[in-house]
Amino acid sequence: MDFTLRRYHRYLTALKEQFGGTHTFAQLVGSALPERFCALRHDVDRRVDRAVAMAELEHSLGLVASYYFRIPYTFDPKSIHAIEALGHEVGYHYENVSESNGDMVVALEDFGKKLEQLRSVAKVSTCCMHGRPLKPYDNRDLWRDPARHTLLKERFGMLGELYLDIDYTDIAYINDTGRNWTSGKANRRDHVNSAVTASFDSGDELLTYFRGRPHHRLVFQVHPERWTDSWTGHAGQWALDTAINVAKQGVNLLRR
Numbered sequence: 001m002d003f004t005l006r007r008y009h010r011y012l013t014a015l016k017e018q019f020g021g022t023h024t025f026a027q028l029v030g031s032a033l034p035e036r037f038c039a040l041r042h043d044v045d046r047r048v049d050r051a052v053a054m055a056e057l058e059h060s061l062g063l064v065a066s067y068y069f070r071i072p073y074t075f076d077p078k079s080i081h082a083i084e085a086l087g088h089e090v091g092y093h094y095e096n097v098s099e100s101n102g103d104m105v106v107a108l109e110d111f112g113k114k115l116e117q118l119r120s121v122a123k124v125s126t127c128c129m130h131g132r133p134l135k136p137y138d139n140r141d142l143w144r145d146p147a148r149h150t151l152l153k154e155r156f157g158m159l160g161e162l163y164l165d166i167d168y169t170d171i172a173y174i175n176d177t178g179r180n181w182t183s184g185k186a187n188r189r190d191h192v193n194s195a196v197t198a199s200f201d202s203g204d205e206l207l208t209y210f211r212g213r214p215h216h217r218l219v220f221q222v223h224p225e226r227w228t229d230s231w232t233g234h235a236g237q238w239a240l241d242t243a244i245n246v247a248k249q250g251v252n253l254l255r256r
């Protein structure tokens with residue numbers, strides 16, 4: 001069954017065999033991309049406990065990943081600290097524009113305050129936006145203005161933002177958004193401009209791809225809250241994902 005930790009373990013084993021190891025985004029953002037790398041990105045939208053379980057599994061395989069936390073929604077100092085102690089990167093999963101209903105001045109201040117809160121627990125040098133599918137704002141707009149983008153690096157001392165400071169053209173970008181492996185569907189904002197086709201009809205197809213000849217630069221983005229070996233946990237998460245997808249499709253229809 002897909003979306004179990006057991007299954008994730010198989011994906012990781014295949015990737016480790018291909019790439020030897022993994023990079024964190026702190027190693028990638030703001031510098032020239034290595035010719036060959038695999039990076040694991042985790043947006044911790046909910047369920048920090050599942051992020052900890054995933055972090056332990058990766059650590060047991062000698063792999064590092066980048067975990068992005070929402071403040072205050074998944075700000076759990078003890079767990080964040082534990083994840084960092086395993087050698088993983090901690091980053092900020094920001095949503096300040098939607099939280100401030102589009103007021104950029106308020107959003108910028110909010111970003112600074114929450115970043116500081118996260119930095120009281122861990123070292124933070126990269127960030128990525130949270131989608132907030134039901135709100136009409138794109139949180140990345142906070143940094144699209146070049147002057148504000150400079151602030152991100154200078155005032156906040158960040159290496160950069162994952163969507164805006166990485167050129168994805170030559171990167172295979174594979175994510176579990178929409179609870180499937182097909183790119184594009186149900187991903188209103190979680191989308192990058194890649195020229196590499198990475199769309200799979202099933203988890204088995206994905207595993208075959210990882211074991212075969214995956215693209216030489218690869219980002220594997222999975223949401224820890226969706227991955228559990230517990231059967232009841234699965235049923236609950238499935239219901240939640242389905243409800244969110246239905247709501248997203250509704251919003252898409254309204255926008256057409």
Ligand SMILES: [Zn+2]
Nearest residue numbers: 043045130131
């Ligand atoms: Zn998110």
